[in-house]
Amino acid sequence: MTAGSYAAKGHCRKRQRADPETTPGPPTVDETDLEEKSDPGTSVSPEGIAGDTAGSAEAGHPHPRLANLPSVRTVIDGVLSPELCRELIFVFRSSSTVGYRPHVCSATIHDVAATAPWLLPPLVRARHAVLSAVEAAFGLSLELAVEFTGLIGWSSGAALGWHHDANREYLARRHVSAVLYLNNQGQDFDTGDFRFQDGPEPLRIAPRAGRLVAYTADRRNVHCVEEVSRGERCTLNCWFSLEPQAAEDPQVVAVEMEVEVMREQGGKTGREMNPKRRLCARELHVWCSTGREYQVLQQLCRNHPQLLLPRQPRNRPLPPPPGSESPPPPPSPAIATTAAASNDAPPVPLSVRVLGGTSAGPLHDLLPLGSQGADPANPAIPSGPAPFGPGAADAFVSGGALAVLPECWWLRYLGRGLPTTMYQQLRDGGVEGGEKRRKTVAAGGEAAGGGAGGDAGGGGTALSGGGWEGGGEGGGGRRNADFAESTVYGGGGGRGDGYGDLRRERLRHLGLHVLMAPRRGFERGEQLLGEKRTEEKGAEQVEWRLGNDSGRGVAPPLLLWFPSLTAALLAAQFAWFRTGAVRFRSAKQLQTALQGLPEYAEQRMEDLRGGLPTWLDLGSMLSDG
Ligand SMILES: O=C(O)CCC(=O)C(=O)O
Numbered sequence: 224m225t226a227g228s229y230a231a232k233g234h235c236r237k238r239q240r241a242d243p244e245t246t247p248g249p250p251t252v253d254e255t256d257l258e259e260k261s262d263p264g265t266s267v268s269p270e271g272i273a274g275d276t277a278g279s280a281e282a283g284h285p286h287p288r289l290a291n292l293p294s295v296r297t298v299i300d301g302v303l304s305p306e307l308c309r310e311l312i313f314v315f316r317s318s319s320t321v322g323y324r325p326h327v328c329s330a331t332i333h334d335v336a337a338t339a340p341w342l343l344p345p346l347v348r349a350r351h352a353v354l355s356a357v358e359a360a361f362g363l364s365l366e367l368a369v370e371f372t373g374l375i376g377w378s379s380g381a382a383l384g385w386h387h388d389a390n391r392e393y394l395a396r397r398h399v400s401a402v403l404y405l406n407n408q409g410q411d412f413d414t415g416d417f418r419f420q421d422g423p424e425p426l427r428i429a430p431r432a433g434r435l436v437a438y439t440a441d442r443r444n445v446h447c448v449e450e451v452s453r454g455e456r457c458t459l460n461c462w463f464s465l466e467p468q469a470a471e472d473p474q475v476v477a478v479e480m481e482v483e484v485m486r487e488q489g490g491k492t493g494r495e496m497n498p499k500r501r502l503c504a505r506e507l508h509v510w511c512s513t514g515r516e517y518q519v520l521q522q523l524c525r526n527h528p529q530l531l532l533p534r535q536p537r538n539r540p541l542p543p544p545p546g547s548e549s550p551p552p553p554p555s556p557a558i559a560t561t562a563a564a565s566n567d568a569p570p571v572p573l574s575v576r577v578l579g580g581t582s583a584g585p586l587h588d589l590l591p592l593g594s595q596g597a598d599p600a601n602p603a604i605p606s607g608p609a610p611f612g613p614g615a616a617d618a619f620v621s622g623g624a625l626a627v628l629p630e631c632w633w634l635r636y637l638g639r640g641l642p643t644t645m646y647q648q649l650r651d652g653g654v655e656g657g658e659k660r661r662k663t664v665a666a667g668g669e670a671a672g673g674g675a676g677g678d679a680g681g682g683g684t685a686l687s688g689g690g691w692e693g694g695g696e697g698g699g700g701r702r703n704a705d706f707a708e709s710t711v712y713g714g715g716g717g718r719g720d721g722y723g724d725l726r727r728e729r730l731r732h733l734g735l736h737v738l739m740a741p742r743r744g745f746e747r748g749e750q751l752l753g754e755k756r757t758e759e760k761g762a763e764q765v766e767w768r769l770g771n772d773s774g775r776g777v778a779p780p781l782l783l784w785f786p787s788l789t790a791a792l793l794a795a796q797f798a799w800f801r802t803g804a805v806r807f808r809s810a811k812q813l814q815t816a817l818q819g820l821p822e823y824a825e826q827r828m829e830d831l832r833g834g835l836p837t838w839l840d841l842g843s844m845l846s847d848g
Pocket residue numbers: 260383388402416417446447448458460
C-alpha cells in the first residue's frame with residue numbers, strides 16, 4: 224500500500240473536545256441544514272436488530288475513544304489494486320439494486336451473499352484491506368468492528384448534501400467511515416468530488432481507483448458528494464464501530480437465529496414475518512459461508528442443536544443432533560399445522576448444514592445450457608454440467624427447444640431479489656417497472672404458455688421480462704433479427720419485486736435484450752416462433768408464438784440461455800470485467816467473452832470454501848466450548 228498523496232495525518236486535526244458530552248457541535252454546522260443520511264444497508268440494519276446500541280451515544284458526538292485522535296480524517300492511495308477495484312465493480316453490477324436514494328444503486332455485502340455467494344471473496348478481501356488501513360491510520364488496531372459493507376454506484380444526477388455519517392439514531396454506532404473509490408473521475412465518470420465542509424486540507428477529494436478517504440463518522444467530519452454529471456462513480460463504503468456487537472455479520476446471523484427459532488417453535492411463518500427478517504432467514508446459509516462468525520455459530524449450535532441437522536420433513540422426528548445423548552423432542556403439533564397450512568409458503572431452508580453444500584453448489588447452473596445430457600424424463604430440460612464454449616449455444620439451439628431449468632437450489636437466492644421495505648416503491652408501482660408492468664405478465668403468460676403464469680415465482684412473473692423489454696419496436700422479422708444480434712434469454716428468476724427490472728435495465732445498457740421464458744411454456748420440440756407486442760393502457764402486452772413447424776418461424780440462430788436474469792447479468796458483467804466490452808454486438812461476442820467464467824467461478828468457489836468452517840471445525844468448537 225502506498226501512503227497517500229495527501230495523507231492527512233497530523234495536520235488534519237480538527238476540533239478537539241475534552242468532553243464530547245458537553246461540548247457543543249462545531250459552529251460551522253447547522254444541524255438543521257444537514258441532510259439526513261439514508262442508509263443503503265437498511266435491508267440489514269433493521270430497527271430492533273439485536274445489539275443495536277444506538278441509544279448509547281447522542282448522534283454526532285464523537286465516541287470518547289475518538290475524541291483525542293491526532294487526526295480525524297485521512298486519505299490514502301493504493302489501498303486496493305486496480306484489478307481488485309475492477310472486480311468489485313463487476314461484483315457490484317452483478318448484485319446491485321435500486322432504492323436507497325435517487326440515481327444510486329447499491330449492493331450490500333448481504334445482497335452479494337444473497338445474489339451469488341461465490342462473489343463474496345473479493346468483497347471480503349477488500350473489506351479486510353480497508354479495515355486494516357483504517358485501523359492503522361487512526362491507531363485503532365483490532366478495535367474496530369465492520370458495521371456495514373456495501374458497494375455503491377452513483378450515476379449521473381446522484382449527489383449527497385452536507386451531512387455527517389452518524390446523523391440518525393440508529394447510525395450512532397457508526398464511529399469511523401471509509402469510502403474506497405473503485406474508478407476514476409474524468410475517465411469513468413465526471414464530477415462527483417467528495418468534500419469536507421471545513422477543517423484541515425484537503426477539503427476536496429477527487430475519486431481515483433484505489434483511493435481511500437476515511438474519517439470519524441461524527442459531526443467533526445461534515446461532508447458531501449457533488450453531483451455526478453456523467454458515467455457511474457463506484458465506491459466501496461464501510462462503516463466501523465467501536466462496539467463489537469455492532470458487527471454486521473453476527474447481527475444478520477442473530478436475527479436469523481431468532482427467525483429460525485420462531486419457525487421451529489411453530490410461530491410466525493415466513494410470510495407473516497417482517498420481510499426484512501424473511502430476507503435474513505434466507506441469508507443465514509450464504510452468510511455463514513463467509514466463515515467469519517464462529518462464535519455466533521457456536522452459540523447457535525449450542526442453543527439450537529437441531530439447526531445443525533439437514534431439514535427434515537416436518538412430520539418425521541428429527542434424528543438426534545451430533546454428540547447429543549437425548550433425542551430432541553418430536554415436532555410440536557403447532558409445527559405440523561403450520562406446515563400443512565403453508566402450501567403457498569415454500570419452506571425456507573434453514574438448516575445450517577445446507578449451507579456448505581449450498582454455497583459450494585453447482586456452478587454450472589449459472590452457465591448457459593447446452594443440449595447434451597438432457598434429462599430423459601423431460602427431454603426439453605437439459606441437465607448436468609452445461610457444455611460451455613464455442614458451439615455450445617448452437618448445439619442448444621439446434622436441439623429445437625427452449626429449455627427452462629426446473630427448480631434449482633439457487634432460485635432461492637437468485638432472481639427473487641430482496642424483499643425489503645426499502646424497495647416497497649417498486650412493488651407498489653411507484654416507480655417505472657413496478658406493478659403496472661407486472662400485470663402484463665400474467666396476460667403474456669397465458670398467451671404464451673397455457674398456464675405458465677400460475678407458477679409462482681417462476682413462469683408467470685418471469686414473463687414480465689418480456690413486458691418490460693422491447694419498447695415496441697418492429698414486428699416478427701425485426702424481432703428475429705434481434706434474436707440473431709443480441710438476445711440473451713433468462714428465465715426462472717424474478718418474483719415481481721422490482722429487482723428484475725433493474726437487472727434487465729442494466730443488461731439493456733449493455734445492449735442485451737432479455738426475454739424471460741415461462742417455466743412450462745414450451746413443449747418438447749417447440750420453438751419460439753415469434754412474439755407480438757402491443758401497448759395497452761401504457762403497459763406492454765407480450766404474446767409468444769410457439770410451435771414446432773420450423774418452416775413457420777425462424778428459430779433464434781444463436782442463443783445464450785441463462786437460467787435467470789441474475790445469472791445473465793452476472794455473466795454479462797463478467798464479460799465486461801474480463802474484456803472491457805461495454806456493449807455486445809452479438810450473442811457470439813458475449814459467448815466468447817464468457818470463456819473464462821467457469822474457471823473464474825470455480826476459483827472463487829475455492830476461495831469461499833477455503834473460508835468455510837468445516838463440520839470438523841464446528842464439532843471441535845462445540846466440544847471446546
Ligand atoms: O461516496 C462518497 O464519496 C461519500 C459517500 C457518503 O458520504 C456517504 O455515503 O455517507
